[in-house]
Amino acid sequence: MAEKEKKESLLSRLGESQVWKSIIRSGVPRSRRQRMYAVLGNVFLHLHPARVPKHAVKIGYTWCMGGLSFFLFVVLTITGILLMFYYRPTVEYAYTDIIDLTEQVPLGIMRELHRWGAHAMVLTVWLHMLRVFMTGSYKPPREFNWGVGVLLMTITLFLSFTGYLLPWDQLAIWAVTVGTNMARAHPFIGHEGPGASLLAIGDINLVHMGSDVRFALLGGRFVGEATLLRFYVLHCIAVPFVAMIFMAVHFWRIRKDGGISGPL
């Protein structure tokens, strides 16, 4: 008993100290007022409102899937940064770098965490979408945020797809070859797509193997060195950047649409 009192006083003394207060801005949240302030006064927590309806905190309502999708995005960013220390996106090094980073790097499960995390994120995003459908949470005023969500799902799939190429093994290049072969059939801008032959000046075809949308995606006529670099940049910079913007909008709109949905 005496010990507990001592601890508490240590805690509260810490909570009242200048250092703590300069960082956290409020004392240890004990009173109702302080607890609300702990959320409002913190840049990360103030994503939340200070108070939410009772059903909103139940696992059974949201299954936590939106939150876990975001959490996985953070995990993937962190493990991805660690992987970037070791990985060079060239045909010469990519494959051996992957072997090195599993075999030479201590506690080398970064690649596993990153890969399984990516698969898991596809799943959590799908489950999140299912729950949003099943609770009818896409109905007004949340139509727009559902749309943002659909784009987020597309972005998640594209992120996963661009990352699939980077190990530069058989699995990687053939999966990406199969996937990007679709692009040649794009109407008008793929060289084997309907309407592509209409885009011509006289006899000169504007859309051919060396100029169509697949060529732009791959940086060449087949999956090669340029594709690896392109996918690397897309995977590490471009797509995460877009994803972050859409997530910001998504989270902001949840608040603006009146917080988590619920029965009236």
Add this chain to the structure above:
Amino acid sequence: MNYIKDLFDFLSAPTISFTLLTVAFPFIFPPTDWFDKKNKQWGIYKLWTNKGAFWIFMSITFFFIIGYFDPYFNLTMTKPDNIPIILMIYSMIFVIWLGMKKAYNNDARLDRGEKPEEWNDPDDKVLVWPDLVYIELIALILFMVFLIVWSILIGAPLEEPANPAATPNPSKAPWYFLGLQEMLVYFDPWLAGIIFPIFIIVGMMAIPYMDINKKGEGYYSFKERRVGYFIFMYGWMVLWVFLIVIGTFFRGPNWNFFGPFEWWDPHKVVPLTNVNLSEYVWVKLLNKGLPTNIIAREAVGFVAVIGYLFIMPLLLAKTKLKNLFEHYGPVRYSTLMLFGLTMFALPIKMYLRWLFNLKYIIAIPEWFFNI
């Protein structure tokens, strides 16, 4: 045991399994009173009870246990990149079960004139600190533990170094795109790879504007939104998730179908006897050669496609769906029809292929325009 395996092999052929699912679906998620009556009569709603969950869980697990000890299925099942699909099967079904259970519970409450279970007095809120943040923290830690255990147990796959000269057979896209790859069996790449994905994305974004039923917002419910529910679940679970399962587990070399317990014979010969609609009409029916004029040759196909996508909704708007049309207005009605009919074009084409060996409805390879 072999008998059971043969049965599974037989049942999982797309023609059989897809048909079974499609026929069973309206009874599981009844969109009309008639189906609802049958659902009650046959006790299908009992799927959404704890007992139902037990049986669903046991049958899936039974399948995977047999599969695990089968030398052929073991190869596909234990591929590290296929683990997520097994997780997907369990988690999707669990989550739908849970949602439906809550929905039926809420439906009963609404019938009794009560509020849904999620309802609370708006003034009676809880504080985010600590009531929400501690749940988030626990969820995050548990999930991280799960991820770490998964990562320690199963190594990320790495095959031979990339070799552009050695095409593996089958070459598969990443698992979440296998539904699209499966559509390639029935449609050309410009449709299955480009138009359909665009329609899926735009169509999904359009859902809140097409479903103007105001009921059932913010709580689990089924009865109040059963038509929308049925269409969404059919599109998502059958035309997307189930096709992924087929693409992963039942497609072997040359994208031929193999039952789960069959050996992936790379030399399996499947006769290609598919015939275009134009050939059916001009050669088989009229006993003439194909006309040289492309438009004349494919005229029947054009009539069929335009009739299906544009004329039929127009006629329906005047007759059977008159009420819907008046309720929705022209723009909303045509959007719903365009996306809905495109979605159902997939199963329709599948059955045309299976029943009549129909290859293309419109076949203009000269323009890369095949439907």
